[in-house]
Amino acid sequence: MSCSASNAEFRKIVAEYSGYVYSLAYRILLNSDDARDAVQETFVKVLRSWSRMDPARSPKNWICTIAINAARDVYRSQRHQRAAEELHDEAGDTGVSQPAVESRITAREILGSLDVKYRTVMVLFYIEQRSVKEISAIMHRPAPLVKVWLCRARKALLEKFGGEV
Amino acid sequence: MRCEHAQKFFDEMVASGPGSARRDVLSHVQSCPACSDAFRRWSSMVAIVRFAPAPEAPAHLVSEVLTAVAERELDRAPRRWPAAAPLWAGVLVVAVVVAGGAGWIAQRRATPVESSFAVAPRDSSWASMDPRCAGQLRATMADARAHGLPSRLLEQSVREAIAEGLSDSLVVASVRARSAHLLALAQNSGGRLPRDCEERLPAMESRSAGAASTTVPTASAAATANQPAADVDPAGGRQSRLDEKAAQRQDALDRRTEKLDRKLDRAEKRGDRNR
Numbered sequence: 001m002s003c004s005a006s007n008a009e010f011r012k013i014v015a016e017y018s019g020y021v022y023s024l025a026y027r028i029l030l031n032s033d034d035a036r037d038a039v040q041e042t043f044v045k046v047l048r049s050w051s052r053m054d055p056a057r058s059p060k061n062w063i064c065t066i067a068i069n070a071a072r073d074v075y076r077s078q079r080h081q082r083a084a085e086e087l088h089d090e091a092g093d094t095g096v097s098q099p100a101v102e103s104r105i106t107a108r109e110i111l112g113s114l115d116v117k118y119r120t121v122m123v124l125f126y127i128e129q130r131s132v133k134e135i136s137a138i139m140h141r142p143a144p145l146v147k148v149w150l151c152r153a154r155k156a157l158l159e160k161f162g163g164e165v
Numbered sequence: 166m167r168c169e170h171a172q173k174f175f176d177e178m179v180a181s182g183p184g185s186a187r188r189d190v191l192s193h194v195q196s197c198p199a200c201s202d203a204f205r206r207w208s209s210m211v212a213i214v215r216f217a218p219a220p221e222a223p224a225h226l227v228s229e230v231l232t233a234v235a236e237r238e239l240d241r242a243p244r245r246w247p248a249a250a251p252l253w254a255g256v257l258v259v260a261v262v263v264a265g266g267a268g269w270i271a272q273r274r275a276t277p278v279e280s281s282f283a284v285a286p287r288d289s290s291w292a293s294m295d296p297r298c299a300g301q302l303r304a305t306m307a308d309a310r311a312h313g314l315p316s317r318l319l320e321q322s323v324r325e326a327i328a329e330g331l332s333d334s335l336v337v338a339s340v341r342a343r344s345a346h347l348l349a350l351a352q353n354s355g356g357r358l359p360r361d362c363e364e365r366l367p368a369m370e371s372r373s374a375g376a377a378s379t380t381v382p383t384a385s386a387a388a389t390a391n392q393p394a395a396d397v398d399p400a401g402g403r404q405s406r407l408d409e410k411a412a413q414r415q416d417a418l419d420r421r422t423e424k425l426d427r428k429l430d431r432a433e434k435r436g437d438r439n440r
Contacts, residue, residue, distance in 0.1 A: 007252075007255045007256060007258075007259050010256065011231065011259055014227055014230050014231060014234075015227050018222060018226050018227050018230055019221075019222040019226070022222040022223075022226060023219045023222065026219055026220065027219055032220065032223075036223070036226070036229065039222075039226065039230055040229070040230055040233040040234070040237075043230050043233075043234050044233070044234050044237055044238070047234055047238065047256075106213075107213050107216045110213055111213070111214065122214050123214070126211055126214045126215055127214065127215060154207075154210065157210045157213065157214070158206055158207070158210055
């Protein structure tokens, strides 16, 4: 791929990966407005660092790395306090059944209680099925630290289920 | 087998099912009540993580992203990458085409699409503006975005002001006034704009326009354009001095915003280099 992005190439990347980035950002930020901001930030950064993309590899890992960093930046902008309020709005708007909403609130509350870095490693490990080595590369952190974060995240979550392993 | 050793295989057992586990691990987990309970909780934990809500991406996400990218890159163009201007122009053309489609969709939706504002009319209007006023308008819009205010309502204010035939400085003033009103609404509603903010805006604007025939934004616009304040403020006196002070404060804020913007750019550059 050339050093600068052509319209068609960039548009194709946006069309192909915006849904993936949104889903990833939403799972980390637990808020649709913030996830949309993270998607915009991600693709602005993708365009600006287009020349650093390795044409020999799938852009998914590269975009995932940028998306994780963008989500972290959005999270730091202190706009992550609207999650529960928004979820209740969603229930009213979409007619989602009450038990389903309650279990989603439970899942969101439990995940929301984790620090964002722990939530990120859990999402990457259990949902994205990334290895510790891959997470280490994506988050620019040493693998042993990622293992520690994973361990702490699991411990924090397991405590919510009535004790430690 | 020890419990600690068996528990190292929990992730594998959850991922591939207990049946796929090593025989000694499985037999230990089945026979040890502590490990059996721990495995049950481990499975619940993994289920919770996988159950994390992930709604479908909004239908207009792609157009929203393209529009936002084009707008932000054009804002940066004169300062950082003048050589790549054709690229941004191309992205803008794509964004305009896509935004046109999004606008068509938005007309059929109860909630208007945030990103479907008319990029082309906005830019063509700005093109004829005094460069200094256009810069102030951009700074105001950037400031509003930083506060989480919707660009669409400010764009609408620009269009209305231009349609009324107001001078460039008054266009800037009207946008600043709307930004201030939106900020006030958001502050009164606990940091988030109320759903009926669009209905409440005209009343707020007419109230502020009617108050003593001078408003802070109007006067600030007059000061910005270096016009005599009396032209805009026939009442003169104390109100004019207050207006001048407000304009000075606004100018100081603009300068500070630009300074912060430059600082942010430098930090980003450093970050890019480090990476």
